[in-house]
Amino acid sequence: MAAKKFNFSAIKKRRNRIAAFLLERYDNIQLTGDAIYQLSNSLLDFLPSTVSVPAVFESVRVLAGTTLDRRRITEFAWQIAGNVDKLNDGEFIMPWTRQIEDEIVPVRVESVTPTRRKNDFGFVFLCRALAGTPCPTAFPQFFTSRSCNAISRVVGFSTTPWGLHPYAGVAAHFTNLMFFAHIEAERSRERPVFHNVSISSGMLRANKELLEVRCRTKPCPRGFSTACSECPVGYNECSYAVHPKTYVEQHCRTCDKVAFFDPAEPGIMCIGCQQRNNCTV
Numbered sequence: 001m002a003a004k005k006f007n008f009s010a011i012k013k014r015r016n017r018i019a020a021f022l023l024e025r026y027d028n029i030q031l032t033g034d035a036i037y038q039l040s041n042s043l044l045d046f047l048p049s050t051v052s053v054p055a056v057f058e059s060v061r062v063l064a065g066t067t068l069d070r071r072r073i074t075e076f077a078w079q080i081a082g083n084v085d086k087l088n089d090g091e092f093i094m095p096w097t098r099q100i101e102d103e104i105v106p107v108r109v110e111s112v113t114p115t116r117r118k119n120d121f122g123f124v125f126l127c128r129a130l131a132g133t134p135c136p137t138a139f140p141q142f143f144t145s146r147s148c149n150a151i152s153r154v155v156g157f158s159t160t161p162w163g164l165h166p167y168a169g170v171a172a173h174f175t176n177l178m179f180f181a182h183i184e185a186e187r188s189r190e191r192p193v194f195h196n197v198s199i200s201s202g203m204l205r206a207n208k209e210l211l212e213v214r215c216r217t218k219p220c221p222r223g224f225s226t227a228c229s230e231c232p233v234g235y236n237e238c239s240y241a242v243h244p245k246t247y248v249e250q251h252c253r254t255c256d257k258v259a260f261f262d263p264a265e266p267g268i269m270c271i272g273c274q275q276r277n278n279c280t281v
Contacts, residue, residue: 001182003104003180004131006200006202008178008206014084015074026073027069027070031065036061039060043056043080048088051087052087052089055086055087055091056092058092075136079093079095082135096133096137099133099183102184103132104198105181106179106180106203111125112124112126121145122143124141124142124143125142127140143171145169151197153167154197154198155179155204156177156199157173164217165217170227172229172242173214176242179197180198213240214242246263254268259272
């Protein structure tokens with residue numbers, strides 16, 4: 001099975017145009033009757049002329065009876081933009097419930113969390129499907145430390161320790177890297193599951209742009225000397241950061257120190273205590 005052509009910039013552009021239109025015309029609107037026909041006809045203006053009109057209509061009809069909010073609008077716009085090839089083939093798009101067949105899906109790693117499973121220390125990658133059947137589902141995938149070392153050579157790190165961008169065990173550097181996940185239908189009944197990965201030349205270029213700064217072959221654009229893996233700035237502010245939101249400082253009840261907390265995951269433990277707790281479970 002070969003990976004399909006993938007252009008994330010084009011998908012984002014189409015997704016954003018569709019979402020902007022839906023937010024303007026259909027936010028908090030219940031889709032029934034004429035609204036379904038009107039929406040499916042309007043979507044054709046944002047899609048290639050090669051798509052199947054019945055497939056577009058059926059993709060909208062899946063939403064019949066629902067009231068669109070901002071979250072559902074964004075998801076639906078991404079589903080359509082990320083599956084134009086299926087619409088071209090006459091297949092309609094519906095929310096992912098289980099994987100019907102093996103599929104090579106482009107994903108981006110949104111976060112990396114250290115953890116331990118049984119006797120294996122490793123990391124949970126939260127992967128976002130950027131196109132394909134599971135798009136835009138975010139799903140976890142566990143990798144052992146050994147697996148991280150193996151896939152690092154595929155996704156853009158140097159293939160030798162003396163290269164410019166070696167993988168030195170800092171799994172946080174996988175954050176926001178893209179690759180193709182080879183989803184296995186037999187194992188993907190509750191969530192997408194994969195073990196093998198591959199990559200396109202475009203993904204490789206994008207990944208290396210991030211790794212150049214993270215591995216400091218290019219300087220931090222903010223002039224920081226702190227390693228990216230130790231920096232409190234999130235990728236909501238810096239595209240080279242390795243966690244979603246900028247950390248905030250407050251008192252930690254566990255270590256009894258002023259420390260960094262992740263605003264996306266409020267709790268009583270700081271980042272350091274959370275990581276130590278995850279790795280000893």
